[in-house]
Every structure is written in structure tokens, then in C-alpha cells.
Amino acid sequence: MDLLEYQVKEWFAEIGIPVLPSQRIDHPTDLKRLKIHYPVVLKSQVHAGERAKAGGVRVVETTIDAIAAAQTIFNLPIWGELPDVLLAESKYDGQEEFYLAVVLDTAVCRPVFLGCKEADVDWESAGERMQHIVVEQEFSPFYARQLALKMGLQGQLMQSVSSVLEKMYQLFVQKDLDLVEINPLAISNSGQVMALNGKVSINERALGRHPKIAEIVAKMTSRHSSSQINGHLSNWDGLDMHGKIGILGNGTGSMMATFDLVVGAGGKPGICLNLRHAFLTDTLPTTFCDRLTKGLSILAADKSTQVILINLLGSIPQAEEVAKVIAKFVQHETSELTSQVVTTNSNGNKSRQQYHTPHVVVRLAGSEFNMAKDGLATLKTQSNALVMVENLDEAVAEAVRFTKPVAAKKRSATR
Structure with missing residues (x-):
């Protein structure tokens, strides 16, 4: 969980990191009792990035302008999150x-x-x-x-x-x-x-070693417990939603971009995992391939996940092993689907249990992934469960297509 900026600045000041004079604003009228000199920067206290582009950061010169700007910011949702607090801070001109x-x-x-x-x-x-x-x-x-x-x-x-x-x-x-x-x-x-x-x-x-920090976390969690968006913004290492498209990425930027594109294409994101960091349950050092294996297993175990969208970008250790992990997963899932577990019901009759297996859409970007691409290209010709796509927009489109009802696919095919 990430702290809000005003909380971070309090810790910075206590440890001796230089910060500007600032004041917490709980209501626009608090600006009538502002103790710092104008011009002042008003900042929305939300977990989302890009606040300035969204209108959550304003420079004001007078009390009247400050109150009007604060009223606007308090009612401005950024990535679905409304601020409970603003930070008023002195303006600083850095070179x-x-x-x-x-x-x-x-x-x-x-x-x-x-x-x-x-x-x-x-x-x-x-x-x-x-x-x-x-x-x-x-x-x-x-x-x-x-x-x-x-x-x-x-x-x-x-x-x-x-x-x-x-x-x-x-x-x-x-x-x-x-x-x-x-x-x-x-x-x-x-x-x-x-x-x-x-x-x-x-x-x-x-x-457990820091009771005061635990209190801060408890307050923040209870305040936003009803909002999945806030949870999603405060912890990009893992997001548990209930959509049909599970997402695996290797960085905050790629995760956010993939999530946004899925929503924009009409898809519903499900569990999203950032493989750049270890999972909370990991107590020992892990490799990237360890986390990829675990991430695939987590998504496959979720019955709402119909598609696993893997978007790996840039450079990672063990790039040549990535294809082996994905191939092993696809081959295992395909074999489970074809065998389908045979069970015996209470009447002694045998029936086949439907096995849940998701489609896998893979997009790898970066020269280090060339060997992985070659390995997966061979597997792609052997399995309909795997789709390899170079472009992220096309990968998202394929993932969303797999989640459409069969009837809708047939109608689109006949047009």
C-alpha cells in the first residue's frame, strides 16, 4: 500500500529530507486560515498518478481563487478516486x-x-x-x-x-x-x-513490527474498502477483480496500459498481476520465471478467467526461459482439457467433468524476447489455446474477442 503525498511529506520532514512549507486541507474553508504565503500549489491527495494532467494540481494566487480551486478538486475524481484531503504547498521554482x-x-x-x-x-x-x-x-x-x-x-x-x-x-x-x-x-x-x-x-x-503504521493502513483500507479502483491504484503488484481477462505484466506502466486498453476495447479485466515484484506470500527470493509460473497458476485457478493476456515489455532476466514456462502451461492445460476428468455420480453412472482452461494471448516486446518468440511460434501451430501477437492493441482485441459469446462470434463471422 502507498501512502498519500501529505503523509509522505510528514515522514520526510521528520527524517530531515527538505520539503516545502505545506498545510493539510480537509475543506475548502480551511484555506481562509492558510498559514503559508501565496502563490500556493493545491494538490489532490489520491493514489493515482498524472494528477496534474487530470486537473488535480492547481497554482493559485489569492484566497478566493484557492477556495474555488479547492471546491473543484474535491469534486474531481481521478481514476475513480475522490480526494478526502488536499495539500496546500508553497510554489517552488527549480532549475x-x-x-x-x-x-x-x-x-x-x-x-x-x-x-x-x-x-x-x-x-x-x-x-x-x-x-x-x-x-x-x-x-x-x-x-x-x-x-x-x-x-x-x-x-x-x-x-x-x-x-x-x-x-x-x-x-x-x-x-x-x-x-x-x-x-x-x-x-x-x-x-x-x-x-x-x-x-x-x-x-x-x-x-506487525510497526503498530503506528498499521493504524494508518487500517484507516486507509477502511475508508476505501468499497472501491476496487482505489485498491487497484494503491497496489499495482496485484489487483483482484472479477472480469474475464486476466493480465500478467512486468511493470507498472505496462500493467496500466494493458488494463486501460482492455476496458477501452469493451473487455472486463480480471485478476491483474505485476510480475516485476515478488508476491506477498513469497518468503524466499524468486526469479521472474518463478513468478510467471505462479501467476499463470493463479489465473488458471480462477473460474471467471476466460483469457490470460501476457504483456511483457523491455528486458527481464531469464528471457530465454519465458517461452518454456508458457509452453509448459499451455501444454498442461490442453492435455487436461482433452482428457477431462471422469467421475462417478451417486447413481453409479459415469460422467465427464468439464475442465476450465483459458485461452492464452501473448505479446512480447523487446529484442531479448526473440528466442522466446521463436519457441512460442512453434507451439502456436500445435495449439489453438495460444495466440502470439506483436502489437498490444491487436493482443487486447484478440483477448476481448475470446470473451464474446459464441453466438455473437458466429454472427460476426457470417457478415
Whole structure:
């Protein structure tokens, strides 16, 4: 679960990460008692990204404008979520913006520093722009300075960024977190650094050691328990809906894009799993193929899942093993379907039990998947349960087509 920005900023201030003067706004009239100077930035406190594009971030110059903007934002749903709170924050003019993060790499069970001299970075295509340092042993400030140097920073700016990274790591360890992110870290003309936005992902397995964090999580969960959209936005590692199309992806961006395209094409997404991270039930290090195998099993076990849509993008470890995992799954499911379990009822008569097997639509994008594509292309000619598609839009269209009633398919075929 991710905290809201105003909660993250409170933690940042406590640990010593520089943040702007701000004030929590529970109602538009609270702006009459604003304690910070204009101009002010009003921010919708929701879990969704892209708030600014959706109209959830406004710069205001006067109290009257602020109240009017707050009324609009409080009534503006972003990805189906209405804010209960706004954050009013001083406006800051930065000359440069960086991306910084401390994240738990669940594959190796070690913290990793991430840094990029571009704040608006696309995780799926960051490539060489995103620098990283694995904290392999007991932490020392050397790790923070090493990342700053890899980012190309020098002098006082290197020291300032390193100091922020050290405090991010302290917060990460003290609270047993999965992620501490600053995006962006703004740099002024004088070299002053300022965390303009932040994200914290709580490790739900560690809540037993942190009663205060458990209380925060309980309040947030109870507040939004009736909204599947909020759950979907706050945890892109897993989403349990009741649609017919299960989705497996390897990143937040690809997951969101696939989910949106399925909805836009008239399909109903079901269970969605992000294979980039370990599942909550995993207690030991896992490989990507381990998570792919488990994800396929989870979707196949859900009777509402008619189609499994696999969208893998970019680079992953063990890319050559991906085809073997998918092939093994398809072959097993097909053999189960053809054999169909024979059962004996109470009258002694034998009957065949219908076995549930979903179609599998696969879209692999990236040169590292070429071997996997070749392997699956051979299997595709042997099984009608597998469809290989290069384009994501076409993959989504195929997945939605499989969920249509048979009668509708026949009508469309005769036209």
C-alpha cells in the first residue's frame, strides 16, 4: 500500500529530507486560515498518478481563487478516486529536477539506490539513463556518494543529493518499507535541493513490527474498502477483480496500459498481476520465471478467467526461459482439457467433468524476447489455446474477442 503525498511529506520532514512549507486541507474553508504565503500549489491527495494532467494540481494566487480551486478538486475524481484531503504547498521554482529512489529488490532481497537526472522518467524505457547501486553489505554513506557520482554530479550538489539519499535509506530501514521515492527532487539556481513530491510503499509483511503504521493502513483500507479502483491504484503488484481477462505484466506502466486498453476495447479485466515484484506470500527470493509460473497458476485457478493476456515489455532476466514456462502451461492445460476428468455420480453412472482452461494471448516486446518468440511460434501451430501477437492493441482485441459469446462470434463471422 502507498501512502498519500501529505503523509509522505510528514515522514520526510521528520527524517530531515527538505520539503516545502505545506498545510493539510480537509475543506475548502480551511484555506481562509492558510498559514503559508501565496502563490500556493493545491494538490489532490489520491493514489493515482498524472494528477496534474487530470486537473488535480492547481497554482493559485489569492484566497478566493484557492477556495474555488479547492471546491473543484474535491469534486474531481481521478481514476475513480475522490480526494478526502488536499495539500496546500508553497510554489517552488527549480532549475533542474532529478529522480531518486530506494527500493527493495525482491529478487535478491537487497535494497537498491536508483537515480536519474530526469524526473519524468519512463520506467519501461529508462535504460542507461537510470543509474543504480545495490547495497550489498552493511550501509555506509559511500553507497549514496557512489550513486551521485554515477549520475554525473559533482561538488556541493553531489554532497546535497548524497545527504538526501542517506536520509531516504534511514527512512527505508526504520519503517521497513518497500520503496522510498522522490520524484522530483528539484534543484534551485543556488544548488538547494527540495523534495517536491514523494512516494512511500509500505511492506505489509512488516506491519506487525510497526503498530503506528498499521493504524494508518487500517484507516486507509477502511475508508476505501468499497472501491476496487482505489485498491487497484494503491497496489499495482496485484489487483483482484472479477472480469474475464486476466493480465500478467512486468511493470507498472505496462500493467496500466494493458488494463486501460482492455476496458477501452469493451473487455472486463480480471485478476491483474505485476510480475516485476515478488508476491506477498513469497518468503524466499524468486526469479521472474518463478513468478510467471505462479501467476499463470493463479489465473488458471480462477473460474471467471476466460483469457490470460501476457504483456511483457523491455528486458527481464531469464528471457530465454519465458517461452518454456508458457509452453509448459499451455501444454498442461490442453492435455487436461482433452482428457477431462471422469467421475462417478451417486447413481453409479459415469460422467465427464468439464475442465476450465483459458485461452492464452501473448505479446512480447523487446529484442531479448526473440528466442522466446521463436519457441512460442512453434507451439502456436500445435495449439489453438495460444495466440502470439506483436502489437498490444491487436493482443487486447484478440483477448476481448475470446470473451464474446459464441453466438455473437458466429454472427460476426457470417457478415
